[in-house]
Structure formats: structure tokens, C-alpha cells
Amino acid sequence: MQNRGVFQGGLAMSDRERRNPEDGESDAELRAGLSKEQLATLHTMEQFHWKLRFVRRPLFRAPVPVLFHRDGTRFVVLEADGSINEDPGFKIRP
Numbered sequence: 001m002q003n004r005g006v007f008q009g010g011l012a013m014s015d016r017e018r019r020n021p022e023d024g025e026s027d028a029e030l031r032a033g034l035s036k037e038q039l040a041t042l043h044t045m046e047q048f049h050w051k052l053r054f055v056r057r058p059l060f061r062a063p064v065p066v067l068f069h070r071d072g073t074r075f076v077v078l079e080a081d082g083s084i085n086e087d088p089g090f091k092i093r094p
Helices: 027-031 036-047
Strands: 006-008 011-013 050-056 064-069 075-078
Touching: 027 050, 036 050, 036 064, 036 075
Parallel strands: none
Antiparallel strands: 006 011, 050 064, 064 075
16 A cells, blocks of 8 residues: 655645665765865865765755764755855754
8 A cells, every 4th residue: 555644734744764775875965066175175084083974956046965983973065155054954864
């Protein structure tokens, strides 16, 4: 039987998890579209055990790369100018 989801606030909400780490983007795909400043900061952050986990790509806006520390409890966002934002204003599901 097909899962049709539950309507909540006018949007269909599915109870199945859509995120699948095995189906994630490759490293090159994640880095595509990042500014040279973001790439430079990313390289530095990787030296300190941070990993680019995913990139939010809002419509008509610059990509928002999200890095996680190796312990998995902290995340930061790389701004377009390469600066690190430790309080980006959104929460991430575990």
C-alpha cells in the first residue's frame, strides 16, 4: 500500500525518512557552486575535522554549505564571503 502522508498546515507530510546518506551527493557535487572564499574556508575547516555534510540550495539564493564537526553534535554554515556562522538561525534534525 502506498503511503500518502498526512496533511498538516496545507502541506502533505510523509512519515517516511527521505534522507539517505548512501544516496547523498558526491564531494564534488557538494562543492559545486561554492565561492572561492567558501572553498578556502572549507579546506581549512577540514584540517580541524569538520566535514561538509550537505548544501542547502534555496531558490534564487546562494548555496548554504553546512559543515559538521566529527563528533556530530556541532554544525556551522559557511557564508558567501567564507566566514563561519555558528548560529545560522535554523535547526537541523538529528
